[in-house]
Amino acid sequence: MDRAQPLAVAAPARRPRLPRIGVISAVGGGLLLILAVSAVFAPLVAPWDPSIATGAPFERPSARHLLGTNDVGQDILSELIWGSRISLTVGVLAALVATSIGTVVGAVSGFFRGPVDAFFMRVVDVVLSLPFLPLMILLAAFLGPSLLTIVLVVGLVVWARPSRIIRSQVLSLAGREYITAARAVGASDTRILVRHIIPGVGALIVVEFVQAAAGAILIESSLSFLGLGDPIQKSWGSVLYYAQARSAFLSGAWLWWVIPPGVAITATVLGFALIAFSLERVVNPRLRQR
DSSP states (O other): OOOOOOOOOOOOOOOOOOOOOHHHHHHHHHHHHHHHHHHHTHHHHOSSOTTSOOSOTTOOOOSSSTTOBOTTSOBHHHHHHHHHHHHHHHHHHHHHHHHHHHHHHHHHHHHHOHHHHHHHHHHHHHHHHSOHHHHHHHHHHHHOSSHHHHHHHHHHHHTHHHHHHHHHHHHHHTTSHHHHHHHHTTOOHHHHIIIIIHHHTHHHHHHHHHHHHHHHHHHHHHHHHTTOSOSSSOOHHHHHHHHHHTTSTTSTTHHHHTHHHHHHHHHHHHHHHHHHHHHHHHHOGGGGOO
16 A cells, blocks of 8 residues: 655745844934934923023033033023924924925826826926025025025925926826726726825825935025024024134134034934935835845
């Protein structure tokens, strides 16, 4: 008699490995969490009121003033903590404006195509071809220095890039079978856009929002450094503006008056960049290939 042959056990299918992005996203999230907590709890975290003089002018860092004082005796560490509120607020709001405009333009352009697509893409080409820095300075000077002005300027200048990227994704979604099925059952274009197209590019919208927030913080700091920000509000850019205007670069005060806000801006942009990189590797399969 033949012996019964043992049944072959199929090896379990190996799941595709996701990229190891835990450390990258954790570092970026940790940086932003520290800055966000200090901004929210600024009245409790800041050692002094940044609007009043609490020491001698140009006082060096000490146990009383960890980052020294400015030319009128205001604590620089407190200025940075309170300034994080304005810088982060401008970054988030401006990114929200830019991403919203870019999402609407990109979704409508990629979905309807034809003359609508041609019109919006020519507008995008014009915006992208304009010189960035002069346009930004011109708009800020024309609208006047204020927090709302910076949000609008950044939003009106940055929206073109997200719109192109979102449009390319919408073009690929518009030909999918479920979109054709939705049209076959009588769904309107507006319903298809709201219920299917925009949710389909939701992850990409989040990536563009994070990248726009990082760019918006840099732009806000640049405008405030040039004196086009709100002179009443404390921000990292305004700290650099007053440091430059009151000769901190020509004295030893730049060590504690210029470097700390520069480090804060760099850390914030780095945090957004690391999170955007992590999300981009999840959204774009090509970046996961070795």
